[in-house]
Amino acid sequence: MKDNYFSTGEFAKLCNVNKKTLFHYDDIGLFKPEIVKENGYRYYSIYQLEIFDMIYTLRDLGVPLKEIKSFMDKRNPKNVVELFEYKTNEIENEIKELRRKQEIMSNKMKLIKQAEKILPNIDDLIIEEQGEEFLLFSNEVDKDKFPYDSEEYARHLDYSYNQGLYIGYPMSFIKTIDDLYSENENAYTYYYIKTNEFDDKSIVKKPKGRYLVGYIHDSYVNVHRLYKKMIDYIEQNNIKIIGYSYEEVLLDLVAVQNMKNYIIKVSIHIE
Numbered sequence: 001m002k003d004n005y006f007s008t009g010e011f012a013k014l015c016n017v018n019k020k021t022l023f024h025y026d027d028i029g030l031f032k033p034e035i036v037k038e039n040g041y042r043y044y045s046i047y048q049l050e051i052f053d054m055i056y057t058l059r060d061l062g063v064p065l066k067e068i069k070s071f072m073d074k075r076n077p078k079n080v081v082e083l084f085e086y087k088t089n090e091i092e093n094e095i096k097e098l099r100r101k102q103e104i105m106s107n108k109m110k111l112i113k114q115a116e117k118i119l120p121n122i123d124d125l126i127i128e129e130q131g132e133e134f135l136l137f138s139n140e141v142d143k144d145k146f147p148y149d150s151e152e153y154a155r156h157l158d159y160s161y162n163q164g165l166y167i168g169y170p171m172s173f174i175k176t177i178d179d180l181y182s183e184n185e186n187a188y189t190y191y192y193i194k195t196n197e198f199d200d201k202s203i204v205k206k207p208k209g210r211y212l213v214g215y216i217h218d219s220y221v222n223v224h225r226l227y228k229k230m231i232d233y234i235e236q237n238n239i240k241i242i243g244y245s246y247e248e249v250l251l252d253l254v255a256v257q258n259m260k261n262y263i264i265k266v267s268i269h270i271e
Contacts, residue, residue: 004046005035011044015052030069031055061087096143100164101184107168108254109196115250115263118215122263125214125233130267133206134198136165137174138191147186147220159202160193169194172248177241180268182232185224194248207243211267215250219259226266235268 012019026042031052033042042132046053051072060067067259070113071083141149153171160166172192179187195203212234216226227245251263 005043008033008042008044011048011052014049015056017056025055025065028065028069030065030072033184039136040262058087061090077142100167104166104168111250112255114256115181118250119217119263122215122217125208125230127270128213130206130208130211132208135192135204135206136160136195136200136202137202141188141191143187143189145181148188149191153191156191156193160195163198163200165191165195165198165200165203167195170249170252171202172246175227175245175247180227180241180245185227188247192246206246207269209243210270211246212239213265213267214269215266216264217261218264219262220264221259223264223266226264230266230268236270240271241268242271245269 006014008019008022012022020044022031022033022044026033031048034045034048037043039199055068055072059065059073063071071079090125136156136159138152141152143149145151157166157171170193172194173188174190174191174192177185179189192204196201212230214230216223216228218225233239245266245268247264249264249268251264253259256262
């Protein structure tokens with residue numbers, strides 16, 4: 001044959017597919033060779049490469065062969081543009097979702113590395129400057145529910161997932177000044193999840209400023225010990241609390257197998 005025609009094997013090699021794929025597409029009438037000799041040999045034109053590439057692209061995007069055949073049989077400029085616009089939007093959404101998953105893994109790694117870095121000095125209290133962060137606040141929690149308000153916890157977590165605001169940070173906890181001095185060790189006012197800036201009424205900016213920071217290498221059950229240690233330090237050094245206390249987990253069950261190996265960070269906003 002001439003240079004612009006290829007045997008089934010040659011065409012399959014060009015398209016990086018098995019010859020059986022071409023035979024199957026021919027059998028169902030989706031993609032036929034341009035020439036079939038009396039001896040049964042099939043030959044594909046060089047001009048069919050673009051058509052096959054589009055069929056295979058649609059197949060790779062999950063479009064059923066039956067729908068591809070229907071599209072190919074009735075294709076015209078208008079139909080092609082409509083299909084490509086639809087698929088382009090689908091791909092954009094998939095890319096966004098993949099980027100969100102990438103961000104989730106990146107933030108998880110960041111927390112783990114932060115935890116590993118502070119482990120040698122886990123018992124130290126430090127005062128540090130912290131920047132602004134965007135936090136998705138829950139409704140006020142029921143302080144009388146022990147050990148936490150599971151109903152609001154679940155609702156808030158569900159909301160963060162459904163709105164695409166979950167980016168890998170675990171559910172965290174906020175104590176007000178009253179909570180810090182409450183006899184109820186499990187007194188929290190809000191749950192929150194770190195997120196990106198977004199137009200949502202539940203998202204609150206954590207203010208930049210000075211924070212007294214402490215860590216504990218233990219489960220939630222004993223985090224009250226860290227709070228007591230920090231409050232004692234605040235009182236002994238005449239430090240004024242001017243905002244919330246933010247409690248977050250750096251190492252959770254994603255990275256460790258036992259809650260006793262959690263690393264929890266508490267940051268109290270001070271003057």
